[in-house]
Amino acid sequence: MSQDPGRFAVGFDIGGTNMRAGLISGSGEIIRQVSAPTPATAGELDSGIVELVRALGEDHPIDAVGMAVAGFLDPACETVRFAPHLPWRDAPVRAHLEGLLGLPVRLEHDANSAAWGEYRFGGAQGADNWVLLAIGTGIGAALIVDGEIYRGAHGTAPEFGHLRVVPDGRPCPCGKSGCLERYCSGTALVDSALEFSTRGGFGDSVLLEAIRRDPTGLKGDMITRAARDRDPLGVAVMEDFSLWLGECLSMVADVLDPELIVIGGGVSRDADIYLETAVAHFAGRIVGAGYRPLARVGTAQLGADAGMIGVADLARQAVAAP
Amino acid sequence: MSQDPGRFAVGFDIGGTNMRAGLISGSGEIIRQVSAPTPATAGELDSGIVELVRALGEDHPIDAVGMAVAGFLDPACETVRFAPHLPWRDAPVRAHLEGLLGLPVRLEHDANSAAWGEYRFGGAQGADNWVLLAIGTGIGAALIVDGEIYRGAHGTAPEFGHLRVVPDGRPCPCGKSGCLERYCSGTALVDSALEFSTRGGFGDSVLLEAIRRDPTGLKGDMITRAARDRDPLGVAVMEDFSLWLGECLSMVADVLDPELIVIGGGVSRDADIYLETAVAHFAGRIVGAGYRPLARVGTAQLGADAGMIGVADLARQAVAAP
Structure with missing residues (x-):
């Protein structure tokens, strides 16, 4: 469960109106964060995500990216089945973003992400x-x-x-x-x-x-x-x-x-x-x-940051797992 | 998960009115069953349980005894905290019966026992x-x-x-x-x-x-x-x-x-x-x-026998486990 705290993961919280991304340390600290309005089309959403990851990675090496999504995912967290406020429908989002970003990507439901943040670093x-x-x-x-x-x-x-x-x-x-x-x-x-x-x-x-x-x-x-x-x-x-x-x-x-x-x-x-x-x-x-x-x-205890912090930790774990 | 089907365990289903016990094979068959009215005091309940196990063990070696109980158990299934129709209150029933019977005893909630029966041998x-x-x-x-x-x-x-x-x-x-x-x-x-x-x-x-x-x-x-x-x-x-x-x-x-x-x-x-x-x-x-x-x-699919069959299987598993 313990990782090198000197390494970083990005955690995304993608809401219907805005998307936020944070550069998260192994001890759950937000080193830097950026945000942007959530684009309406899948193509613009892709570009928006790439841009935020690039911005966060300018001065820091990124090991993995986690995406907290409000919607139905398949049990393996590969596909977004339905997200009412996002342009993804039965979309294999994890593999797609991994190809796009050239980094390991972990997808997770937003409430699960927030719970994981509170479990690892919060209440x-x-x-x-x-x-x-x-x-x-x-x-x-x-x-x-x-x-x-x-x-x-x-x-x-x-x-x-x-x-x-x-x-x-x-x-x-x-x-x-x-x-x-x-x-x-x-x-x-x-x-x-x-x-x-x-x-x-x-x-x-x-x-x-x-x-x-x-x-x-x-x-x-x-x-x-x-x-x-x-x-x-x-x-x-x-x-x-x-x-x-x-x-x-x-x-x-x-x-x-x-x-x-x-x-x-x-x-x-x-x-x-x-x-x-x-x-x-x-x-x-x-x-x-x-x-x-x-x-x-x-x-x-982590307020609105719980999902971002939690999903970044899950992404790091997925990379660290054998 | 698989045990020698030639060996037997006893499964008890202890209700408020009657208690039933079955000699159960490793493949979930009821070889023989006996029943008696459920006694009102803890001492008589002890003797009643001993007597039924003795009756079932006359011609068959018994490896373990399972007890399906309608009531609250502790998470380790050692103690009956409260069973509305039985004379047990915060009673360490598992160890007590083990001493009494000279056999490994497994305690389980009745619905969990029935579920285990259906899972292993039923619907x-x-x-x-x-x-x-x-x-x-x-x-x-x-x-x-x-x-x-x-x-x-x-x-x-x-x-x-x-x-x-x-x-x-x-x-x-x-x-x-x-x-x-x-x-x-x-x-x-x-x-x-x-x-x-x-x-x-x-x-x-x-x-x-x-x-x-x-x-x-x-x-x-x-x-x-x-x-x-x-x-x-x-x-x-x-x-x-x-x-x-x-x-x-x-x-x-x-x-x-x-x-x-x-x-x-x-x-x-x-x-x-x-x-x-x-x-x-x-x-x-x-x-x-x-x-x-x-x-x-x-x-x-197992009707009223599910609890008896299930808890006998759980008792056998507890013995077989390392």
Whole structure:
């Protein structure tokens, strides 16, 4: 597992809007980073990737390149089957980029990459059986079992965000309704605030006034800020989110029984205002509560860099492996 | 993995009412079996187990004894933490029975034992990544990953029966409400029939008449029989069960992404009347339907003997291992 920290790998985090790449040391430090808008066509994406790698490699030798991708990969991580915001469809991306860059390339799902970063250098060091819940627009998840990424038979595990938790519940862009991430995500904060705002009982809520003025301008950080200011509507929305997160934690613990669950993603920045309530709810909801140890719950430490750092480390490992 | 089929192990299936023990060959055949009521005290349970092993060992040499237990075990399978219907509480059962019997003893959770039986000799042969759903009174589950039993960090994985799928839903003996097994189990068939019987629209249903005469006498097999006879209430209840089973399959596939899901337990006997509908519903409910291969769905083949056969094989393996 240990590599020469004097050697470097590049980690890419390719999102629908921007792509970021970092030159990462063997101890997980970001030596340098660059970014660019994500091109819309496969050809421009190729050139963009080559250019960023060239920029990072000017003064440093690069051993390998890792690519964290938001989408479905095959279990061998050779092919991108489907990535909603990228121009790859059933594309053998790994071999293609390896040919293009003349360097070993490692492809990995973005949540798995972030989990690997947290496992090697962040909030999950030392925990060999644990789950990452990356809560932002939706819920991304990754599972580490005995120190390895669990991906399932077809490479799609683990998915928690679209478990149906409310029959005929809030409609989801996935086509179903009542999915967990419609109640437990950054997006859900906004949905809940809009829904709650039509009920009474929130007295002189500044947040309620803001919603009445401009419901379409409501953002998640307005709600967390309101909750911090003890605004009645803000507090009610965060309370609801806390209970759903506790429910989500209990589902993860029931099915996977990890030693640790790490909350990452954009929502993790405000963990101080909801995590205690969520964990208390979780403790009372698992099956056999009292007869089984409870998973620890923590927060991610590498923020938005986790995927870049993690996939660079995976790329280095792939090169170092026999 | 292969052992001398001429040698024998004993497999126990210890339930709350009866305990059964079988003399099992290396190829999974039941050579002989015995049973007795499960004693209520730990001392009588000890004597009962010794007596059954003695009876089975009269004419055959026994290499090892496996015990399938319905309850929480520690991850090392040394201790029974809690088994609701047995007199063991935080008891070091494995070492205790080994001393008592003078034979190597292997302890295992009952669903894991049944899964191992189906994996080695039944409906899951050749599938190294798969899930057993044992659907009867509730939902028992087991997960095989890369040919090994997945048990989680504390030995309690995987649990699906008590995931909450309906907020404020049907009350569950576990203390929560809306648990999956309240809608998708043999018990749920009865609950659904009673609930549906209070609505109108079932015309001249023989099942409805039977419920009106004696609601407390309603049994699951009356419902499956009614469905086979195209009784309107019976059909409606089985249709509801099929949809919930499809939902359950999609939850398993989303979280664990196995290559195969095997339906076992008492309810699996009637798979011919619900499985096709359930699988069709499942196919439309997984995330990314169309962009990922679907898990196969099959039925268990060893019936109520799966646990006994499986745990005997695990016991033989433990002896054979270096």
